[in-house]
Amino acid sequence: MDGHPDIPSDADLVRAVCEGDRAAYGLLVDRHLAAVYAVALRLLRNTAEAEDTAQDTFVRAMERLHQYDPEHSFHNWILKIATNQSLNRLRSRRRERRMQERLAGQEDQRSHAPPRSEASPTDWRHWLDQLDEPQRLAIILFHFHQMPYAEIAEILALPINTVRTHLHRGRKRLRELMAQVVHWEDGSWQIATPNA
């Protein structure tokens, strides 16, 4: 992508967008939408919300394009916006749920229990659902989106070492959970059932 003489770099495209070039804007969307949508979907786990978040992310990026520093990766910059937008939606979703529970008089210990996963054990979401939120976020951003520690720390407003700890603990927890029911044989997962 960057460096090839015929293909404009992200910084070139940003410069062109700043001058009003719509085609350059379209190229930026084509280049980064998949990653933006993926990060939103993995954090929110809802396709409609992920689509809205992807759109909001590009709108936000356009509003703040003058703040983008061409010395840094545009990909990471827009993923940071997407992650922040997704986290904001998660927070407002949580607030709404709490309010509904309060209204329904159900403010009990259920709100402190981890969310119950509806995904199958062959689905990665089943396992990630069983982690604490910071661990889940750290794993998604670091392993699935190759975001560096420093940027995860900035997004989650945590020290880098805390992010590292969440990542290590999350992986350990996943390993322990999976070891109970999953066996890796002949290049595929074998799920152990209680009757097997």
Place this chain on the structure above:
Amino acid sequence: MADRDTERLIDAWLDGELPPERAAGVEAMLRESPALRREYAPLIELLRSPDPIVMPPGLADRIKSAVPARHSLRVMPAGPRAAIAPARWRYLRSTLAAAASIALFAGGWFASQLWTGSSNPVAQPPSTAEAPTVVIVSPWVLNGLAQSLTVGGSVSPAPFIAQGAAMELLAGSLPAATDTTVPLVLPERARPRAPEPPANLPDDRFIIFPPVQRL
């Protein structure tokens, strides 16, 4: 179960922090040890290949058409302004906040000096019968208010206001010559006059405000 050293080594490998030759060693270890493979293979597979994301059809077109509708796509040039990093901006903002706070305080202090130099309605408050509207604003409180406004965001204004109020009390305990309160009195001709009550209405139909308000 992997021992602690092996676990740390594999963690470092998963973090991508090992040099190539050590990384190759860990990969060989995972390949050759059935126990380690059993323990780590599902996790590694999960981390390496999450489910593929299927893009909703038409999303890219929707985004392309939506954004230029809201923005003219002629944004600030990515030149010198792009160089303002968040840390520099934060520094600039706090400097501006401090400057605004000092300016407001100094303005309040000079105004108080001017006031006490020309006339002194604070020392001789008007009688209740005349009831002029006098609003007294302390530069200390103004200072606190300015700080809270300029810092903004999630910072509560209460400590700044409290600081202002404390300074106000301290100033009040000093001799009268150093009184820094600024009485702001509307000039007689500029002060809005209440309409005259109709002659046939009794006086108790009107609300009487306290004559002096001290903010």
